[in-house]
Amino acid sequence: MNGxxxxxxxxxxxxxxxxxxxxxxxxxxxxxxxxxxxxxxxxGAFGVDELRHAIERMGAPAYLNTxxxxxxxxxxxxxxxxxxxxxxxxxxxxxQQIAQGxx
Amino acid sequence: xxxxxxxxxxxIEIRVKALETxxxxxxxxxxxxxxxxxxxxxHKVGPRNGAKVVARAWTDPAYKQRLLAxxxxxILELGYSGIQGEDMVVVENTPEVHNVLVCTLCSCYPWPTxxxxxxxxxxxxxxxxxxxxxxxxxxxxGTEVADExxxxxxxxxxxxxxxxxxxxxxxxxxxxxxxLAELVSRDAMIGVAKVAAPxx
Amino acid sequence: MxxxxxxxxxxxxxxxxxxxxxxxAPRFKAGDEVVVLNINPSGHTRMPRYIRGKQGVIDRDHGIxxxxxxxxxxxxxxxxxxxxxxxxARELWxxxxxxxxALLVDVWDDYMEPR
Numbered sequence: 001m002n003g004x005x006x007x008x009x010x011x012x013x014x015x016x017x018x019x020x021x022x023x024x025x026x027x028x029x030x031x032x033x034x035x036x037x038x039x040x041x042x043x044g045a046f047g048v049d050e051l052r053h054a055i056e057r058m059g060a061p062a063y064l065n066t067x068x069x070x071x072x073x074x075x076x077x078x079x080x081x082x083x084x085x086x087x088x089x090x091x092x093x094x095x096q097q098i099a100q101g102x103x
Numbered sequence: 104x105x106x107x108x109x110x111x112x113x114x115i116e117i118r119v120k121a122l123e124t125x126x127x128x129x130x131x132x133x134x135x136x137x138x139x140x141x142x143x144x145x146h147k148v149g150p151r152n153g154a155k156v157v158a159r160a161w162t163d164p165a166y167k168q169r170l171l172a173x174x175x176x177x178i179l180e181l182g183y184s185g186i187q188g189e190d191m192v193v194v195e196n197t198p199e200v201h202n203v204l205v206c207t208l209c210s211c212y213p214w215p216t217x218x219x220x221x222x223x224x225x226x227x228x229x230x231x232x233x234x235x236x237x238x239x240x241x242x243x244x245g246t247e248v249a250d251e252x253x254x255x256x257x258x259x260x261x262x263x264x265x266x267x268x269x270x271x272x273x274x275x276x277x278x279x280x281x282x283l284a285e286l287v288s289r290d291a292m293i294g295v296a297k298v299a300a301p302x303x
Numbered sequence: 304m305x306x307x308x309x310x311x312x313x314x315x316x317x318x319x320x321x322x323x324x325x326x327x328a329p330r331f332k333a334g335d336e337v338v339v340l341n342i343n344p345s346g347h348t349r350m351p352r353y354i355r356g357k358q359g360v361i362d363r364d365h366g367i368x369x370x371x372x373x374x375x376x377x378x379x380x381x382x383x384x385x386x387x388x389x390x391x392a393r394e395l396w397x398x399x400x401x402x403x404x405a406l407l408v409d410v411w412d413d414y415m416e417p418r
Contacts, residue, residue: 131305133306133308133311136306136310136311139311140315143312143315185316186315189319189321189322190322190365192365207353208351234353234406235396235399237401250403252403253403253404253405254403254404256404256405257387257406258407260349260351260408261349262368262385263365263409
C-alpha cells in the first residue's frame with residue numbers, strides 16, 4: 001500500500017534527533033510491549049509480515065505522531081481482535097477496570 | 104526506573120496492562136518469558152557483540168573473508184545468532200566505498216550483533232532522508248566522506264539484515280582484538296560514523 | 304499454549320528465518336539489468352515507491368525467501384529469489400542524486416522484469 005510508512009526520499013519530516021547515551025527502553029511499558037512480541041508470534045497469532053501490515057494500516061497522522069512501540073501495541077491489538085483471540089469489548093472493559101484502580 | 108507508582112497510569116500504560124493481563128489469563132503469554140526476553144535484549148545483546156565481530160575481522164584475514172562471504176555463519180562462530188539476524192550480510196567500508204544502512208519501510212536492524220535500534224534509526228527523518236541525501240545526513244553525524252569516495256546506501260526492504268565492517272583506523276597496529284573492539288561504535292557499524300583513530 | 308521462559312530464550316536465539324529451501328527458479332543473476340515494475344497494490348508490499356519503474360542492476364542473489372505480498376494476506380508463501388539490486392542515485396533522484404552514489408535495495412523476483 002502507498003502508506004506513510006514508505007518514507008524513502010520524502011522531504012520535510014524534521015531534523016534527525018540523536019539522544020546521547022540512549023537507554024534501550026525509555027519507559028517500563030515499552031519493555032512489556034517488546035517482550036510480548038516473541039511469545040505472541042510463537043502462539044501463531046501473527047507473523048512479522050502481518051505485524052508490519054497492521055502498522056501500515058494505522059493511518060498517516062497516527063503513524064507519525066506515535067512512537068515505535070506504540071506502533072507495535074496498535075498492531076498487537078488490531079491483529080488479536082481481527083483474529084478473534086481477543087474482543088474489542090474485552091480490551092475496553094479491562095482498560096476501564098485498570099483505570100479505576102485496584103479494588 | 105523513575106516510574107512513580109503513586110501517579111495514575113497514563114493511557115498507554117493502561118492499554119499495555121490491559122492487553123498483557125488478558126493474554127496472561129488466556130494462557131497465551133507467560134510473564135516470566137516476557138521478563139526474560141526484556142532482560143536479554145536490554146542487558147545481554149547489544150553493539151558490543153558486533154564490535155567483537157569487527158575486531159576479529161580486523162585481526163584475522165581468513166575470518167574477514169568468511170564474514171564477507173557468509174555473514175550469518177561467520178557471526179555464529181562468535182556465538183551470535185537469532186531473531187532479526189537469521190540472514191546476515193556484512194558490507195565492507197574501504198578507502199573507495201562508504202556504506203550506510205537504513206530500513207525505509209519499517210525499522211529492520213540486526214539485533215544479535217547491534218541490539219535493538221536507537222530511536223533516530225527508527226524515525227521518519229532518518230529513514231526519509233538518508234536515501235536521498237546520504238552525504239548530508241552523514242555530515243550531520245559528523246562524518247565527512249570525501250567527494251571521490253562512493254557512498255552506498257543499503258535499504259533492508261527484505262529479511263536480510265546488514266552490518267557495516269568499518270575501516271580499521273591507523274595507529275592501531277599491534278593492538279589486541281579486545282582493545283580494537285573497544286574502539287568500535289554502534290554508529291560505525293550502521294555506517295553513520297567512522298571508527299576514530301585512537302586519541303582523536 | 305504460552306511459551307515459557309526457556310522456550311522464549313531458545314526461540315530468540317534460534318530466530319525464525321523466512322528463507323525457504325525451494326521456490327520458483329531465479330529469473331535473474333548478478334550483473335543482469337532489470338526494471339522494477341510500476342505497481343501500486345493496496346495491500347502489503349515491500350517494494351518501496353522510490354524504486355518503482357526504475358532501472359537497476361542485480362548485485363547479488365540472496366536465495367529463496369517467502370513473498371510478503373501474499374504471505375501477509377494469508378494467500379501463500381510463494382517462495383522466490385530475493386536480490387540486492389543496485390540503483391544509481393541519479394536514476395532514483397535525478398539531478399539531486401550524487402553521480403558517485405548508489406542505493407542497494409532488496410527486491411523480490413516478482414517485483415522486476417528484465418530490461
